[in-house]
Amino acid sequence: MSAVSDRLPTFPWDKLEPYKATAAAHPGGIVDLSVGTPVDPVPELVQKALVAAADSPGYPTVWGTPELRDAITGWAERRLGARGITHRHVLPIVGSKELVAWLPTQLGLGPGDRVAYPRLAYPTYEVGARLARAEYEVYDDPTRLDPEGLKLLWLNSPSNPTGKVLSQEELTPIVAWAREHGILIFSDECYLELGWEADPVSVLHPDVNGGSYDGIVAVHSLSKRSNLAGYRAAFLLGDPAVLNPLLQIRKHGGMMTSAPTQAAVVAALGDDAHVREQRDRYAARRAALRDALERHGFRIEHSEASLYLWATRDESCWSTVAHLADLGILVAPGDFYGSAGEQHVRVAFTATDERVAAAVARLTGA
DSSP: OHHHHTTSOOOGGGGGHHHHHHHHTSTTOOEEOSSOOOOSOOOHHHHHHHHHTOOOOSOOOTTOOHHHHHHHHHHIIIIIOOOSOOGGGEEEESOHHHHHHHHHHHTTOOTTOEEEEESSOOTHHHHHHHHHTOEEEEESSGGGSOOTTEEEEEEESSOTTTOOOOOHHHHHHHHHHHHHTTOEEEEEOTTTTOBSSSOOOOTTSHHHHTTOOTTEEEEEESTTTSSOGGGOOEEEEEOHHHHHHHHHHHHHHTOOOOHHHHHHHHHHHTOOHHHHHHHHHHHHHHHHHHHHHHHTTOEEESOSBSSEEEEEOSSOHHHHHHHHHHTTEEOEEGGGGOGGGTTEEEEEOOSOHHHHHHHHHHHHTO
């Protein structure tokens, strides 16, 4: 066991504990804007679907029910503009993080194989490569990477942590370049339905992929758009030649979404109203926090989508974390996501309206 754990970096969030204690000691209580975990209720129709499926004594299937696959394909065509999506293009997963962490291993990657991901990125991309003992590297422009030995290219749009969105004009040549060199693309699009100053596009859109899903897979989650982080509900869409072997591996590994959760996902993907309502909540919190941070002397960069504001005062991110902790506000240091973030902090707007209002008051002196 130690041999496996020794491959991993120190868990970054442990470093935040002293600052969390400082923020928690504030007379008005902590405002935790460090982790993008949903705090609003699970939509009622989703809860009802889960309860209705609670009497599920048998094992669920890894591939999911036909109703689940129908819901995923229908959503992909309606929301992503995908065309010709069938059940063969679909694979449910147990939340997106387990997929990111174990994908290189399940793809059979190992020493000598290379995995690439954005310079500022979700730390689990690196973790996945480490677990497989594959090499890993970061990029600014993936088409400038050496394609030799590059087996897996992670895209992330909208980005965590920066909220940056890759346009159709940026995505199209990346897909073409990867195909030219036989490099598999996995596009993490978990924040795609949370665009604010941009309309994010999927690699599954025909204007990006030319009407073919060869060599591309998109990762989607219901954690953010439907407040289902606690349900562990996500799915893959894309190349059947990639998804079918993953399905076989996951069958052997018992990596199955629970039957009640599958029923809940069907309900969530079939309803757009609750997504609009949740977007409205986030939009109001985002506007309030952005204004307060800018009035406090911060500069906001990118942040055109996702659930975060990428903020800087042009100082060490840890100095910023300490400053905000003294105000009872906890944020994530930018260097959690790569050395390029060492002067930024990631500010989540997933706290309740009451806690966001408290943060705004502290930042503005109101």
